[in-house]
Amino acid sequence: MFTILIADAISEEGLQPLLEMDNATIIQKKASDPEVSLEVIDALLVRSATKVNDELLNKMPNLKIIARAGVGVDNIEVDAATRKGIVVINAPDGNTISTAEHTFAMMASLMRNIPQAHQTVKNLEWKRNNYLGTELFGKTLGIIGMGRIGTELAKRSKAFGMMIKVFDPFLTKDRAAKLGVESCPIDSVLQDSDIITVHTPLTAETKGMINEQALSKTKKGVFFLNCARGGIIDEQALAKYIGIGHVAGAALDVFETEPPGENPLFKFDNVIATPHLGASTKEAQLNVATQVAREVRLFLENNPVSNSINLPAISKDIFEKIRPFHQMSKQMGYIISQCIKEGIRELSITYSGTVAELETSYLTKATLAGFFKNRIAVNVNEVNALLTAKERGITVGEKISADSYGYANCITVTAKGEETSFTIRGTYIEHYGPRIVYLNGFNIDFLPEGNLLYIQHMDRPGVIGRVGRILGDYSINIATMQVGRKEAGGEAIMVLSFDKPLEDDTFALLTKLDDIVSINRITVSE
Ligand SMILES: NC(=O)C1=CN([C@@H]2O[C@H](COP(=O)(O)OP(=O)(O)OC[C@H]3O[C@@H](n4cnc5c(N)ncnc54)[C@H](O)[C@@H]3O)[C@@H](O)[C@H]2O)C=CC1
Numbered sequence: 218m219f220t221i222l223i224a225d226a227i228s229e230e231g232l233q234p235l236l237e238m239d240n241a242t243i244i245q246k247k248a249s250d251p252e253v254s255l256e257v258i259d260a261l262l263v264r265s266a267t268k269v270n271d272e273l274l275n276k277m278p279n280l281k282i283i284a285r286a287g288v289g290v291d292n293i294e295v296d297a298a299t300r301k302g303i304v305v306i307n308a309p310d311g312n313t314i315s316t317a318e319h320t321f322a323m324m325a326s327l328m329r330n331i332p333q334a335h336q337t338v339k340n341l342e343w344k345r346n347n348y349l350g351t352e353l354f355g356k357t358l359g360i361i362g363m364g365r366i367g368t369e370l371a372k373r374s375k376a377f378g379m380m381i382k383v384f385d386p387f388l389t390k391d392r393a394a395k396l397g398v399e400s401c402p403i404d405s406v407l408q409d410s411d412i413i414t415v416h417t418p419l420t421a422e423t424k425g426m427i428n429e430q431a432l433s434k435t436k437k438g439v440f441f442l443n444c445a446r447g448g449i450i451d452e453q454a455l456a457k458y459i460g461i462g463h464v465a466g467a468a469l470d471v472f473e474t475e476p477p478g479e480n481p482l483f484k485f486d487n488v489i490a491t492p493h494l495g496a497s498t499k500e501a502q503l504n505v506a507t508q509v510a511r512e513v514r515l516f517l518e519n520n521p522v523s524n525s526i527n528l529p530a531i532s533k534d535i536f537e538k539i540r541p542f543h544q545m546s547k548q549m550g551y552i553i554s555q556c557i558k559e560g561i562r563e564l565s566i567t568y569s570g571t572v573a574e575l576e577t578s579y580l581t582k583a584t585l586a587g588f589f590k591n592r593i594a595v596n597v598n599e600v601n602a603l604l605t606a607k608e609r610g611i612t613v614g615e616k617i618s619a620d621s622y623g624y625a626n627c628i629t630v631t632a633k634g635e636e637t638s639f640t641i642r643g644t645y646i647e648h649y650g651p652r653i654v655y656l657n658g659f660n661i662d663f664l665p666e667g668n669l670l671y672i673q674h675m676d677r678p679g680v681i682g683r684v685g686r687i688l689g690d691y692s693i694n695i696a697t698m699q700v701g702r703k704e705a706g707g708e709a710i711m712v713l714s715f716d717k718p719l720e721d722d723t724f725a726l727l728t729k730l731d732d733i734v735s736i737n738r739i740t741v742s743e
């Protein structure tokens with residue numbers, strides 16, 4: 218049973234995929250509501266109002282996924298979520314049109330003084346001479362950030378006869394040409410534009426990117442728009458430049474603090490504002506809610522998600538192909554972790570045969586997840602596997618090899634510690650399942666599941682019998698048993714499986730037997 222918290226106002230109609238789940242309880246309350254038991258929540262859905270910070274995440278140990286029903290994830294501490302292995306997803310294109318339309322509406326309103334004039338009419342005033350506007354036609358619009366919203370705004374503005382200059386370091390010349398915009402350095406956008414609008418995410422790099430220095434490079438009489446994020450345009454600097462009459466006006470949908478409270482910009486009649494309404498249309502809200510609700514459901518039902526911020530996208534088709542290897546990789550990581558008794562400094566994984574053509578990086582992360590399970594307190598999964606390895610100084614290597622040891626596919630994992638190293642190899646056989654075919658120098662063949670006992674011993678008569686006798690004396694049923702050796706009379710291994718975990722006292726007796734080199738209890742769950 219899953220518990221899903223919808224912490225902000227999200228379209229009920231869009232939430233249908235979640236509401237229809239019969240194994241989920243949906244709670245629609247603020248995360249700060251004392252009635253909400255944060256510790257049981259599996260999935261959290263938010264818009265921009267809820268601040269998902271480390272403090273909140275620490276109260277949600279069961280949380281597996283955070284869904285942002287919108288684009289900007291600056292209200293979510295993605296690094297903190299990643300460290301905790303929590304997947305973060307958003308709805309990247311559900312509100313693009315609405316936000317582009319809102320930006321355009323703000324631009325048109327600003328240039329024609331519509332909000333100010335509207336208010337005077339309602340106050341029974343008729344001040345036609347106070348509101349001389351400016352045409353959009355023939356003006357240069359400077360767009361900083363030419364992503365989805367910037368692009369849709371450019372299309373609409375071109376239809377109004379505007380010239381478009383764009384600054385976006387990730388925009389290629391080809392794409393700019395296709396869109397009919399001029400791609401140029403930021404200073405050129407600042408110097409030549411009549412109206413400047415920002416459409417970047419709020420990041421360390423974009424925060425305050427329109428500061429006093431940038432404003433000083435603009436034309437006198439320039440207009441500014443911010444329908445992206447408060448803070449991209451420095452509010453104090455903007456107020457100063459409006460105050461001295463350099464900036465002719467500004468239209469703002471977003472603020473450094475929301476709600477903004479007292480703000481130096483509000484005293485200017487040529488500043489118009491909306492309360493973060495860019496995405497507030499019926500259509501956008503239905504789109505974003507449906508997108509995230511579908512993704513959260515897919516995720517909870519163990520399927521891949523496409524719009525993750527901290528996990529590489531993987532299609533359902535590809536995921537279906539790697540699913541068996543994914544499980545086997547986790548199992549191998551988990552087995553290695555129980556066989557090598559020290560901390561490791563290196564984990565290298567070699568893929569051969571058909572598996573080498575699949576998304577191997579996902580499998581590498583699964584191997585690490587298996588390795589860290591039970592070694593560290595944090596839940597490690599594909600989201601935080603590489604980060605966790607890095608934090609612990611473990612080098613992770615991935616190789617493709619042409620030698621698949623006669624199998625259609627195989628994965629070889631080697632872990633190296635200071636003193637020891639351990640190698641395991643597995644193959645997946647269609648209609649038969651995963652098999653471990655090599656353990657630290659020995660060919661073998663066993664199913665990596667359940668309660669296993671891995672014994673390294675000398676290949677001498679009676680060893681297997683002595684092990685069997687102790688198990689028999691304690692009424693322990695051996696489900697399967699596999700043996701392997703390099704040469705007669707040398708070292709050998711046996712791997713046994715049981716229906717129940719082996720008790721401590723039985724295990725202790727086995728460790729005392731002659732000719733046993735090492736003995737490991739291994740549990741492979743999932
Ligand atoms: N007011 C509202 O209600 C809404 C606001 N937004 C905001 O709008 C932003 C943009 O949304 P989309 O266009 O959908 O995102 P997007 O990811 O499609 O586009 C962002 C663009 O900014 C560019 N960029 C990143 N760093 C840059 C930099 N330092 N300088 C110049 N360009 C840079 C990227 O290359 C990308 O092309 C979102 O991050 C969000 O904060 C989004 C939706 C609604």
Ligand SMILES: O=C(O)C(=O)COP(=O)(O)O
Pocket residue numbers: 264265266286287288289290312493494495496497
């Ligand atoms: O999608 C975005 O980035 C937005 O800013 C929309 O925010 P909201 O969901 O309306 O709080």
